[in-house]
Amino acid sequence: MQSPINNEKSLMKAKINEKTEINHSFQANEVNHYSLNEEMKWLQSVIEMRCQELFLEDETELKIAYGIPAPPASGDESPYSVTINTHQLTVVDRIILALGIASAHYPSMLKTFVQIEENSNAFAIEAGGEYNKVSRSFKPTFQTALFLLAGKNVSLWSQYSSQLINGSILLKNDIIYNRSSTEFIHGKIELDTAYLNYFLSGKKPQLDHGSYFPGTLYKSDLTMDDIILENNVREQIKPIAHYIKALENGFFKTNEHSFKPGFIALFYGAPGTGKTMLAGILANSYGIDMYHVDLSQVVSKYIGETEKNLEVLFNRLQGKNCMLFFDEADALFGKRSDVKDAHDRYANQEVSYLLQRIEKFDGLTILASNFENNMDDAFKRRIDVSINVIRPTETTRESLWEHYLPKNITFESDDLLKHLAKEYSYTGANIRNIMKNVAMALHDRNETIITHSLLSTYLTIENEKAFGKNQSRLSPFIQKSE
Numbered sequence: 033m034q035s036p037i038n039n040e041k042s043l044m045k046a047k048i049n050e051k052t053e054i055n056h057s058f059q060a061n062e063v064n065h066y067s068l069n070e071e072m073k074w075l076q077s078v079i080e081m082r083c084q085e086l087f088l089e090d091e092t093e094l095k096i097a098y099g100i101p102a103p104p105a106s107g108d109e110s111p112y113s114v115t116i117n118t119h120q121l122t123v124v125d126r127i128i129l130a131l132g133i134a135s136a137h138y139p140s141m142l143k144t145f146v147q148i149e150e151n152s153n154a155f156a157i158e159a160g161g162e163y164n165k166v167s168r169s170f171k172p173t174f175q176t177a178l179f180l181l182a183g184k185n186v187s188l189w190s191q192y193s194s195q196l197i198n199g200s201i202l203l204k205n206d207i208i209y210n211r212s213s214t215e216f217i218h219g220k221i222e223l224d225t226a227y228l229n230y231f232l233s234g235k236k237p238q239l240d241h242g243s244y245f246p247g248t249l250y251k252s253d254l255t256m257d258d259i260i261l262e263n264n265v266r267e268q269i270k271p272i273a274h275y276i277k278a279l280e281n282g283f284f285k286t287n288e289h290s291f292k293p294g295f296i297a298l299f300y301g302a303p304g305t306g307k308t309m310l311a312g313i314l315a316n317s318y319g320i321d322m323y324h325v326d327l328s329q330v331v332s333k334y335i336g337e338t339e340k341n342l343e344v345l346f347n348r349l350q351g352k353n354c355m356l357f358f359d360e361a362d363a364l365f366g367k368r369s370d371v372k373d374a375h376d377r378y379a380n381q382e383v384s385y386l387l388q389r390i391e392k393f394d395g396l397t398i399l400a401s402n403f404e405n406n407m408d409d410a411f412k413r414r415i416d417v418s419i420n421v422i423r424p425t426e427t428t429r430e431s432l433w434e435h436y437l438p439k440n441i442t443f444e445s446d447d448l449l450k451h452l453a454k455e456y457s458y459t460g461a462n463i464r465n466i467m468k469n470v471a472m473a474l475h476d477r478n479e480t481i482i483t484h485s486l487l488s489t490y491l492t493i494e495n496e497k498a499f500g501k502n503q504s505r506l507s508p509f510i511q512k513s514e
Contacts (some may be wrong), residue, residue, distance in 0.1 A: 132223030246329035254314030304461030361399035362406035
């Protein structure tokens with residue numbers, strides 16, 4: 033008579049040996065998925081083999097089962113094969129990547145782990161993973177990958193563990209994430225959604241892919257002809273153009289100097305003066321990508337998290353000949369304070385880390401701040417060029433009013449245009465807002481003439497926004513007689 037334990041083992045073996053007919057339906061479009069299909073079949077065979085091994089007690093049988101079959105060849109031009117060959121993925125990497133795909137796109141492939149968990153907790157410890165009893169789902173961890181690679185072989189387990197500790201190329205390139213705050217081995221294997229889409233649709237991920245990347249590709253179709261700048265500002269941004277050209281012509285690859293390839297520029301000035309617009313125009317004009325840093329995803333109240341988020345940012349953009357743009361940069365690069373408590377000490381450590389890390393970045397970094405004096409003194413010494421994007425002067429303001437004037441619409445007189453430029457020290461953003469509202473009002477009235485009476489409402493609104501409610505009064509306008 034069989035013992036309850038042996039009877040349970042027999043039942044589990046029978047379930048594992050059941051052939052699961054899986055229709056790998058990856059052929060919904062024209063992308064070649066052959067290598068991906070073969071990889072999934074390979075993963076399934078490894079899972080079945082290792083799960084059967086859980087119930088083997090004979091040492092001879094175990095020794096036979098130690099090795100795993102070689103992964104399939106990846107010689108085609110499919111997105112999956114290209115990823116394998118480009119990053120020269122090892123067997124360890126391919127097991128991890130395949131588990132990530134199965135977890136994200138084909139969870140039924142992992143149902144063997146669910147069956148084991150539900151029938152025998154004692155046997156599931158070695159396989160790792162996170163089982164959800166409510167949804168009856170299984171999320172593989174890095175321990176699951178080690179289990180598939182090494183089984184019960186302690187020597188192999190140590191060998192593959194050391195490879196993981198040294199760092200997988202998948203993690204370094206943010207193809208796979210491990211967000212565990214405790215032990216690495218217990219972290220869930222999480223595939224970046226952009227790479228899953230790439231494998232399935234062929235759409236190659238951009239550098240800002242993934243929910244954990246704290247930056248966004250900023251696209252601008254504007255040129256230097258679309259922005260009104262003071263002449264001294266135009267002169268001050270010339271070194272940025274020289275730097276971009278130096279990158280292109282190999283200046284930093286010669287042995288004739290010891291200059292580092294990175295370049296840091298500070299744009300400071302009042303809100304609405306066009307700092308972000310100017311950065312986008314420079315990127316568009318010189319054909320480089322600009323990545324706008326989202327500080328809400330970078331700055332964290334938890335110790336060490338800010339540095340970790342920034343490390344993701346710098347690592348991915350290193351060597352990519354792009355622009356990194358920090359808006360409200362003083363939130364990160366602000367002055368260090370006197371240490372009064374632990375919070376001050378760690379805040380100062382963040383600034384110190386940034387000083388060191390940003391110097392290692394080999395691309396163009398542009399920081400935007402409302403005030404130059406808000407920046408840390410040690411950091412200001414490392415800035416290559418500091419540009420005051422000043423409020424526009426009267427002459428420039430007149431040009432801005434004309435620049436935002438829609439076609440077929442005119443001011444009631446030249447005097448009104450000059451009055452606006454002289455009496456209201458607006459930024460370009462203020463003028464754009466007013467003209468947008470005026471243009472919509474004229475369209476509603478089916479009129480084409482901008483009068484002072486029409487403008488008055490919108491001037492009052494913008495004055496309150498720009499200068500405060502106490503400063504919302506309007507300057508009187510007296511139309512000169514013809």
